[in-house]
Amino acid sequence: MTGISAFRPTVATINLKNLAYNFHSARKFIGEDVGVMAVVKADAYGHGAVECARLLVSEGAEWLAVAIPEEAFELRESGITAPILCLGGFWSGQEELLIDHGITPVISDTARANLLDLAARKKGKTLKFHLKIDTGMGRIGVRPEDLAGFLKNLANLKSLSLSGAMTHFAAADDLAFSDFTNAQIDRFEEALKMIYEFGHSPQTIDLANSPAAVVYPRTRSSLARLGGVLYGLGGDVLPNGVPVPDLKPVMSVSTIVSHLKTISSGETIGYGRTFVAKDTTTVATIPIGYHDGIPRMLSNRGFALVRGQRVPIIGRVSMDWITLDVSTVSDIIVGDDVVLIGEQDGAMILAEDIAGTCSTISYEITCGISQRVRKEYIRKEN
Numbered sequence: 001m002t003g004i005s006a007f008r009p010t011v012a013t014i015n016l017k018n019l020a021y022n023f024h025s026a027r028k029f030i031g032e033d034v035g036v037m038a039v040v041k042a043d044a045y046g047h048g049a050v051e052c053a054r055l056l057v058s059e060g061a062e063w064l065a066v067a068i069p070e071e072a073f074e075l076r077e078s079g080i081t082a083p084i085l086c087l088g089g090f091w092s093g094q095e096e097l098l099i100d101h102g103i104t105p106v107i108s109d110t111a112r113a114n115l116l117d118l119a120a121r122k123k124g125k126t127l128k129f130h131l132k133i134d135t136g137m138g139r140i141g142v143r144p145e146d147l148a149g150f151l152k153n154l155a156n157l158k159s160l161s162l163s164g165a166m167t168h169f170a171a172a173d174d175l176a177f178s179d180f181t182n183a184q185i186d187r188f189e190e191a192l193k194m195i196y197e198f199g200h201s202p203q204t205i206d207l208a209n210s211p212a213a214v215v216y217p218r219t220r221s222s223l224a225r226l227g228g229v230l231y232g233l234g235g236d237v238l239p240n241g242v243p244v245p246d247l248k249p250v251m252s253v254s255t256i257v258s259h260l261k262t263i264s265s266g267e268t269i270g271y272g273r274t275f276v277a278k279d280t281t282t283v284a285t286i287p288i289g290y291h292d293g294i295p296r297m298l299s300n301r302g303f304a305l306v307r308g309q310r311v312p313i314i315g316r317v318s319m320d321w322i323t324l325d326v327s328t329v330s331d332i333i334v335g336d337d338v339v340l341i342g343e344q345d346g347a348m349i350l351a352e353d354i355a356g357t358c359s360t361i362s363y364e365i366t367c368g369i370s371q372r373v374r375k376e377y378i379r380k381e382n
């Protein structure tokens with residue numbers, strides 16, 4: 001923010017050392033011969049796409065992946081030159097921008113292939129794209145029964161080059177669906193055969209997301225597309241009871257005690273008066289709320305850490321403030337550090353813990369930490 005030199009003490013601390021640790025830990029686990037496409041979509045799952053992408057590329061990630069072209073342009077404008085795959089293809093009018101920025105789109109329908117070919121031809125260029133096969137996810141991707149038709153049409157698109165083939169798993173994180181996951185792999189191998197029969201020789205073959213790469217060795221091809229494990233979010237996207245790489249959380253979210261007060265039995269706290277004090281209660285107010293990405297669902301259910309102690313959120317989480325019952329924390333003072341996600345004096349709250357309380361996954365929690373929360377990066381010393 002230009003001109004502002006002092007800030008609200010609410011910060012998301014992004015530990016790039018842990019990001020690097022996770023990258024190497026995952027790569028070692030999966031096998032050094034498998035390349036890594038580091039998925040930095042959604043602002044690197046809320047961790048800051050440009051900083052995370054730079055770090056991951058410097059650690060050796062061969063590719064980056066984003067969801068939409070705008071995310072790719074941001075990386076290019078920050079000087080990142082690594083290959084970037086745009087997982088969600090492109091939107092009408094973005095074809096030329098993709099070509100100008102050197103972004104590789106995923107294509108999963110004939111209409112977009114035709115548009116892209118036209119744009120590439122106009123510019124006198126050949127554009128590489130990756131073909132996505134829908135083997136069971138059911139969102140995007142050419143369905144196996146439509147593949148021959150897609151490839152026949154592609155034969156006329158002289159300005160396109162099919163340089164990669166991929167698919168995406170619906171339930172690689174759930175061992176109860178291992179038959180389905182294996183069937184997805186079989187379907188992909190069939191599709192790949194047809195792609196070769198039509199005379200294409202894609203160099204980049206990638207199937208695996210984090211859980212597939214960890215749990216299904218068959219999915220480890222030339223590249224694995226890793227998101228969650230890089231950010232240390234293995235807890236609820238990798239199955240239990242199987243070997244997994246060691247991972248460390250990358251994001252912590254913290255603030256300070258802004259106001260302290262003591263209320264009497266019968267007094268209430270916050271909107272809707274949902275918390276009623278049973279006894280004399282010490283209440284700490286902290287400057288963070290649901291606009292910052294702390295779910296309102298944590299009202300009267302979540303926790304924070306103060307002086308190494310877990311203390312309950314009382315009352316409603318509001319847009320900009322949260323109230324804590326700190327009656328058990330002796331010597332607490334205004335200005336004490338408060339951790340919402342992360343570690344403090346040996347106590348820990350994981351994004352997974354918050355996700356569990358909110359019936360979601362940790363990805364939604366870290367993605368939800370908003371732009372209003374300042375980011376600070378812990379860098380590897382050089």
Ligand SMILES: *Cc1c(COP(=O)(O)O)cnc(C)c1O
Pocket residue numbers: 039041087168208209210211225226227228229237
């Ligand atoms: C998000 C995404 C990934 C990464 O998934 P993780 O579970 O975070 O590793 C891989 N491939 C595609 C197509 C995706 O959309």
